[in-house]
Amino acid sequence: METVQLSRKDQIDQTATALFRTRGFAATSMRELAAALGMEAGSIYSHIRSKEELLHRICFRLAEDFFAGFDEASADDALPAAPRLRRAVESHVRVLTTDVAASAVFLHEWRHLSEPARTEFLALRERYEAGFRTLIAEGAAAGELYAPDPDFAALTLLASLNWLPTWYRPGGPLTPPDIAHRLANQLLFGLEVRS
Amino acid sequence: METVQLSRKDQIDQTATALFRTRGFAATSMRELAAALGMEAGSIYSHIRSKEELLHRICFRLAEDFFAGFDEASADDALPAAPRLRRAVESHVRVLTTDVAASAVFLHEWRHLSEPARTEFLALRERYEAGFRTLIAEGAAAGELYAPDPDFAALTLLASLNWLPTWYRPGGPLTPPDIAHRLANQLLFGLEVRS
DNA sequence: TACTAATCCTAACGTTCGTTAGCAAAGAAA
């Protein structure tokens, strides 16, 4: 029964994601993972080919999610760059908060991918960041954004967002849309009151 | 001769820091570390007690550096909160850029500390972040800063800064003071042009 | 009923891990 297999496989993926997040990929053993699933280590290999396959799936699935969200958020060419950037920020936060554990793995554990997956992953990441750079550069060129160095601004912007999985806990006082809105505001308007 | 011993020990610390940064603490073996130092794995134990001692020293040394910098930056009570915050940001960036590898380890590998070091470390970190929260809250109360939620603002501020070790490479086009200045500007003034 | 696919087990494989014991060389201090 295919759905059952997929369901069990998804269960393994999910448990692995949680463990990779809290203990790190290298420090998580297959026996730990098996114990968390209520099974024996050898049994996992009825469902997966290798430990790294788990990491691979997590990282590349999230990459897809980020791309899909960004493309949708920035697609409307009629809109000025600034609101499109705001929507892209909100999309990024939405993906991050939808699966915090997977996001944390995506952000921190990708270096344990072996070649050529590692290089492929970094290329995707670079392409994604380039999307933000372009958006900010457009906004700066149009006078909508103050960004003397769009590359630097994009770096800082994504930095603020990507730290989120280290502190965000679902069920806290702030809902994901709240967080997205506040982050976008703080990053676009800054902290200091201007005269 | 004590200085020679310390020098060799420091060499081990430094090499360990670089390896822990790029490969992660758990994925770095003592044999790898020894090879990078041109010695055998067993020989390292003439200088250290355990692998974790290396991590412990790295993490807690950096914690001290951050505290010393912050205390100096925020000490001047005569100054308004906003410029003190700016100086604290610049100090944080200075510590990060002075030893990027150690900073990356400090930020990402501390979870491999075992108890009670781990709890002790987290308490230090919390105390440091509280310093920023207080500074931002003071600035907001005095009307110098726009921060409806100082805790949230502090989180985002440190997030932007702490991502730095993932992209900064010494010898790039930007000097550390440049970076500090730009980051402080972007975080305090934001991106969006106001009318 | 017979067959197939899914699921999990036990037992073990070869490898690598952090660490230790015991010994040796080499230079500084006495």
Place this chain on the structure above:
DNA sequence: TTTCTTTGCTAACGAACGTTAGGATTAGTA
């Protein structure tokens, strides 16, 4: 010259690692 400290080696320890082989059980399909 003797002594001590520093530094490093080889060899090995027990434990844990990812993974595999081969078999058992179960449930759905034909």
